[in-house]
Each structure stands twice: as C-alpha cells, then as structure tokens.
Amino acid sequence: xxxxxxxxxxxxxxxxxxxxxxxxxxxxxxxxxxxxxxxxxxxxxxxxxxxxxxxxxxxxxxxxxxxxxxxxxxxxxxxxxxxxxxxxxxxxxxxxxxxxxxxxxxxxxxxxxxxxxxxxxxxxxxxxxxxxxxxxxxxxxxxxxxxxxxxxxxxxxxxxxxxxxxxxxxxxxxxxxxxxxxxxxxxxxxxxxxxxxxxxxxxxxxxxxxxxxxx
Amino acid sequence: xxxxxxxxxxxxxxxxxxxxxxxxxxxxxxxxxxxxxxxxxxxxxxxxxxxxxxxxxxxxxxxxxxxxxxxxxxxxxxxxxxxxxxxxxxxxxxxxxxxxxxxxxxxxxxxxxxxxxxxxxxxxxxxxxxxxxxxxxxxx
Amino acid sequence: xxxxxxxxxxxxxxxxxxxxxxxxxxxxxxxxxxxxxxxxxxxxxxxxxxxxxxxxxxxxxxxxxxxxxxxxxxxxxxxxxxxxxxxxxxxxxxxxxxxxxxxxxxxxxxxxxxxxxxxxxxxxxxxxxxxxxxx
Numbered sequence: 124x125x126x127x128x129x130x131x132x133x134x135x136x137x138x139x140x141x142x143x144x145x146x147x148x149x150x151x152x153x154x155x156x157x158x159x160x161x162x163x164x165x166x167x168x169x170x171x172x173x174x175x176x177x178x179x180x181x182x183x184x185x186x187x188x189x190x191x192x193x194x195x196x197x198x199x200x201x202x203x204x205x206x207x208x209x210x211x212x213x214x215x216x217x218x219x220x221x222x223x224x225x226x227x228x229x230x231x232x233x234x235x236x237x238x239x240x241x242x243x244x245x246x247x248x249x250x251x252x253x254x255x256x257x258x259x260x261x262x263x264x265x266x267x268x269x270x271x272x273x274x275x276x277x278x279x280x281x282x283x284x285x286x287x288x289x290x291x292x293x294x295x296x297x298x299x300x301x302x303x304x305x306x307x308x309x310x311x312x313x314x315x316x317x318x319x320x321x322x323x324x325x326x327x328x329x330x331x332x333x334x335x336x337x338x
Numbered sequence: 339x340x341x342x343x344x345x346x347x348x349x350x351x352x353x354x355x356x357x358x359x360x361x362x363x364x365x366x367x368x369x370x371x372x373x374x375x376x377x378x379x380x381x382x383x384x385x386x387x388x389x390x391x392x393x394x395x396x397x398x399x400x401x402x403x404x405x406x407x408x409x410x411x412x413x414x415x416x417x418x419x420x421x422x423x424x425x426x427x428x429x430x431x432x433x434x435x436x437x438x439x440x441x442x443x444x445x446x447x448x449x450x451x452x453x454x455x456x457x458x459x460x461x462x463x464x465x466x467x468x469x470x471x472x473x474x475x476x477x478x
Numbered sequence: 479x480x481x482x483x484x485x486x487x488x489x490x491x492x493x494x495x496x497x498x499x500x501x502x503x504x505x506x507x508x509x510x511x512x513x514x515x516x517x518x519x520x521x522x523x524x525x526x527x528x529x530x531x532x533x534x535x536x537x538x539x540x541x542x543x544x545x546x547x548x549x550x551x552x553x554x555x556x557x558x559x560x561x562x563x564x565x566x567x568x569x570x571x572x573x574x575x576x577x578x579x580x581x582x583x584x585x586x587x588x589x590x591x592x593x594x595x596x597x598x599x600x601x602x603x604x605x606x607x608x609x610x611x612x613x
Contacts (some may be wrong), residue, residue, distance in 0.1 A: 136442065136453075137417075137562050141606040144517055144580050144590070151489045166444065193445045217450065218444050244449045271601060296562070298580040298594040362510065369507040370541030371497065371504040374553045388548070388556045389541040393511045397491070417606075427553065459574035474562075 124314050125330055126185065127161045127305045129200060129238055129292025135166040135191075137294040142175065146182040151257060156337060160185025162202070162318070164238075164292075167215050169204045178309035187315050190214055191238060196221035196250040196257060197201040198242075200264070200292075203233030203319040208213035221250075223260045226290065232248045234322050237293065238264040240281055241274035248277050258283070263290035266329040269296075290322070291329030305330045341405050341441040350397035350403075351436040358386070360428040366390050386426035391419065391460055391469040396436040400456065400475075402444040405441070408452060408477050415452065424459075424474035432468060435459045439472055452477045479551035483612035486589055495546050495575040499534060504569045507538045516552035536568040539604045543593050545576040551610040557588065565597070572598045573601050575609070587612045 130145070132137035144165065149158050161175075161184070170191065175186035189202045192214050199221070200268060201208070210233050212219060228235040240247035240263045247263060265278050266289075282289055291304040307330045312318050360380045367377035367387040377387050400413075426432065439457035443450065454475045460468040485558040508518040513535055516523025521531040540561050548555055567573070590609045595604040 136444070139560055141581075147488060150579065159602070198445070217445050243447050245445050245447065272599065297592040299578045299608065365506075365510040366541075369503065369510045370538065370545050372545045374552050376549070385554070387541065387544065388554075389537060389559070392540065393513075415563060417560070418536065419541070419558075419560040420541065421558050422556060429529050434482040 124159045124306045124310065125157060125297070125310070126187075126312060127158055127288055127293050127332050129164050129191070129267065130161055131191075132163055132167060134168065134170070140298045140301075141187060141297065142186065143178055144298040145222075145295075146178055146184060146186075148298050148301055150182060152159055152302070156305070158184070158302045158305055160187065160312070161301065162167040162187040162189050164189045164191040164200050165198070165233065167217070169201075169209060169214055171204070171206070171209070172180055185312060192206060192219055193217040193237075193245070194219040194221035194224050196237070196254065196311070197240065197245045198238050199224060199235045199245050200238045200323060201228060201233055201235045203228075203315050205232055207231045208233050210314070210329045221258055221313075225257055229259060229323075232319070234319050235259065236260070236262050236264070236290065237324065238272070238292065239267040239270065240250075240264060241270060241277035242267075248281050251281070260285075260287060261325050262288035262290050262327065264292055266291035266304040267311070268293035268300055268333070288325030289329050290327045291331065303333045305332065314325065342403070345401060345442065346403070346440065347402055349435055349437050351398055351434075353434050355367050355372035355394060355432040355434070356426055357432045357439040358426055358432070360384055361432055363390060363426070363428065366393075374466050378408040384428060388422055388425075389420065391422075391432070392420065392471060394432050394460055395436045395458060398436075401436075401438060402452065404454070408454065409462065411477050413454070413475040413477050416474040418474065421470040423469055424462065424467060426462070431463045433461045433463075446467055448476075448478045450478065480548075480555075481538060481550055483587055483589075486579055486582060488579055490579040491549050491553070492546070492577040492591075493500055497575065499567070499569045499571050501569045503533060504517075504532065504534045504538065507541070509535065510537065511535070513537075529566065531568055533556055534569055535606070537559070539563065539595055542603065543575055543577075543606070543608075545596060547577060547591065547608055547610060550577070551612065553569045555610045555612065557609060558609040559606060559613050561568075561604055563604055565601055565603035567595070567597075567603050573603075580607075
C-alpha cells in the first residue's frame with residue numbers, strides 16, 4: 124500500500140490545493156504514481172472535524188488527517204492527533220519543544236516524525252550539528268518532493284548514522300505535485316490507527332515517483 | 339512576537355494615482371514579454387496587462403502601527419494573490435485602499451519569519467473594482 | 479492561437495515556455511514599474527543588501543507567468559493569480575514557465591491551473607495557481 128504522507132490543502136497558508144483536486148489528479152496519473160491514498164499535513168493546525176469519507180468512497184482512496192508542526196529541532200509531522208495531543212500542545216506555536224513533542228505525542232497515542240530533515244534551519248540535520256540527539260525518533264522523511272539539491276543526500280547520511288527508518292512525502296502545495304514522493308507499507312492502511320502502528324514499528328519505506336512519466 | 343490583531347482589516351491609507359498613460363501600459367507589457375496588440379499597441383483597444391495593477395500602492399506600504407519588533411527591519415516579497423476586476427485603460431485614475439489582512443509567524447529555510455499580509459483594494463474613477471492584491475511580506 | 483474551452487481537459491499540460499531572462503530585461507521592468515532599486519538593477523547594490531546578485535522582482539515573475547497563460551487561454555482571460563516566491567530569480571539564465579490544468583468548471587466556463595517557474599537547475603522558484611475564464 125502506498126500513501127503520500129506529507130501534503131497540504133488550501134487550509135495551509137501557502138497551498139491552494141482542494142482535497143478533491145488531489146483525488147482527481149491521482150486518478151488520472153495512476154500509471155505514473157500508483158498511490159492508494161494521501162495524508163493531509165496542514166501547517167500549524169489540526170481540525171478534527173474534517174471528514175473525507177465521501178471523497179474516499181467516490182475515489183476509492185484513503186484520505187487521512189494529520190499535521191505539520193514547528194519545533195526547536197525543525198518541522199515534524201504528527202500522525203494520530205487526538206484531543207489529548209491537542210490539549211497538550213498548541214500547534215500554532217512555532218517553537219514547540221521537540222523532545223517533549225516526540226515523547227509526549229508517543230505517550231498520548233500518536234507519533235511525531237521529523238520531516239524534510241535535510242532542509243536548512245527547519246530540518247533535523249541542521250539542529251543535530253549543535254544539539255543533542257532526540258530520544259525516541261523512529262523514522263525521518265528520506266524523500267521530500269520539495270527538496271533542493273543535496274538535501275535528500277544529507278538525509279541519507281543521517282539515516283545511515285542513526286539507524287532511523289525512512290518514509291517519503293511529496294510536501295505538495297500544488298495539486299500537480301501530489302505523490303511525487305510517497306511511502307510504501309506491506310500492510311493495508313485503512314485508518315489512522317493502522318498508520319500509526321506501522322510507523323511506530325518502522326515498517327515503511329520511501330518511494331520515488333519523480334522520474335516516472337508515462338507517455 | 340506579539341501581534342496586535344486589532345489592526346487587521348482596518349484601512350490605514352488611501353490614495354489616488356495620476357491618470358494612466360498609454361506609454362506606461364505599453365512599456366510594462368513589453369517588459370513582461372507581451373506581444374498581443376491589445377497590450378502593446380496604442381489605440382482605442384489598449385488595456386493594461388493583467389499584472390500592471392501590481393505596481394499600485396498607497397502613500398505608504400505599511401501601517402504606522404506594525405508590531406514594534408518589525409519596525410526598521412528589511413522585508414521581502416514572499417508572494418501575492420491577485421484577484422482581477424475590470425482592466426486598466428489609458429486615462430484611468432486608480433484609487434488604492436490599504437489594510438493589513440493578516441499577521442502570522444512560521445519557520446522555513448530562511449529561519450524564523452514573520453509575515454504581514456497587506457491588502458490593496460483598487461478601484462477606478464467610476465468606482466469599478468480593478469483588483470484586490472494581497473501582498474505577503476516576510477520579515478526574518 | 480489560444481485554446482478553446484471545449485478543447486481543454488483536466489490534466490492538460492501547457493507547452494513549457496523556455497525563456498532567457500536577461501539583466502537588461504529585468505532593468506527594463508524595474509524602470510517601467512518605478513522599482514529601479516539596487517536589488518533589481520545592479521549586482522553590487524544587491525550584494526550590499528545581502529543578496530547574491532541582482533534579482534528579478536516577484537511582480538515580474540507574475541507578469542511573465544501571466545503572459546504565458548494568456549498566450550494559451552487568450553488575452554483578458556486571467557481572473558486570478560496566486561503566487562509564492564520560493565527562491566530568488568537571478569537573471570542571465572534560462573527559466574521554464576510551466577502550467578497544468580487541474581480543474582475545469584463547465585458551468586462557469588473557467589479552468590484552474592497550477593503554474594510555476596523553474597530555474598535552469600530545476601528549482602521551482604515561483605509556484606502558484608491561476609483561474610482563467612473563457613467566453
């Protein structure tokens with residue numbers, strides 16, 4: 124099963140992508156990017172009332188709801204957001220304490236994973252140059268669709284050194300770029316609990332669709 | 339950074355331009371690679387290129403009551419949202435009303451950033467809507 | 479020749495426009511818009527502001543993308559353009575202007591496009607969306 128674990132809809136301040144438009148393009152581009160679903164990771168917010176069941180039924184895809192938050196070790200994706208997590212952390216805070224985020228979110232039933240770790244200033248690699256290792260990090264985003272030259276290579280080195288599991292995401296802010304990078308799972312993922320379980324076990328691997336174009 | 343969100347939506351400036359002349363419409367259009375006659379040839383059909391309106395601003399770009407931490411710092415244009423109304427024609431006088439539309443912080447490749455979104459609402463001498471422009475100005 | 483609405487399908491990719499953006503062109507734009515500040519006209523002046531060299535204004539990138547889109551859709555067709563300036567547009571290099579039709583609204587006779595500008599090394603320096611209307 125392949126999911127794009129990192130993308131933004133028009134709810135994020137710098138995206139203009141309606142969720143249904145993501146579904147349409149994935150349907151059209153199935154030969155190039157064979158995804159089974161997406162996980163929305165809006166910037167600095169989480170709306171528990173979002174309901175994608177209608178879209179899921181119409182397009183036969185999984186659509187899950189997560190968040191991208193900002194910490195003192197860079198950005199992280201939070202999967203399995205629940206009321207306890209929302210009560211514990213203010214997602215609008217751009218300086219959340221990363222170690223508390225990783226530890227507490229895990230304790231409260233979710234999982235927080237560093238994203239685009241090779242990116243300057245907001246990636247884990249930059250912070251590890253001067254700060255101690257975060258305890259409890261299971262996986263990092265090895266492939267990010269918005270990476271500039273050299274950033275993913277930096278992450279490959281991080282993964283080799285630290286033994287992290289790896290995942291992938293498009294980081295799409297435009298409809299066209301959905302699924303360029305994604306994550307493959309051996310198990311079927313039907314809900315967020317399934318996803319959190321597989322991520323916690325590190326049972327995932329990044330998939331790169333960026334070079335594949337079907338005439 | 340503390341933001342006084344009460345400044346959002348409040349007009350802080352209004353200004354009127356000089357009458358638009360054909361030469362400036364044509365010079366602009368050519369500068370963005372345009373060749374269509376309606377944008378590049380003087381005559382009754384000449385109109386401004388859709389993005390010609392981006393040049394307009396009031397007497398001041400920012401309000402006087404921006405958060406104190408931003409005063410004196412350099413800002414960068416992070417992007418714009420442009421909603422178009424009627425085209426600009428030679429002889430038009432453009433009225434600009436300015437307000438702060440949003441304030442927020444985020445972090446990115448450049449580090450910590452504060453954003454001020456300044457909205458310009460443009461109308462012509464007949465009161466017709468010419469454009470609404472949201473300018474996302476980034477401070478780092 | 480611009481496209482007719484009926485001929486457009488969701489997923490259509492506009493033919494990429496490759497353009498060489500010269501420093502002189504940027505200076506001409508800066509003069510034409512009254513923004514002939516050092517960062518848009520002079521490498522040394524731009525470096526004093528902490529930039530690697532002179533840059534093209536964001537408004538110019540939006541102008542170039544608009545010209546590209548309207549060549550496809552017809553003059554006067556652009557209704558909305560939203561852009562994020564993700565990287566510096568350093569002149570004296572080739573840029574690729576790209577767009578894809580993401581949605582088509584039959585009732586309103588409009589299309590939504592993703593549009594972006596790529597530098598010669600593949601970096602997407604400007605990204606955005608556009609709404610285009612057809613008669």
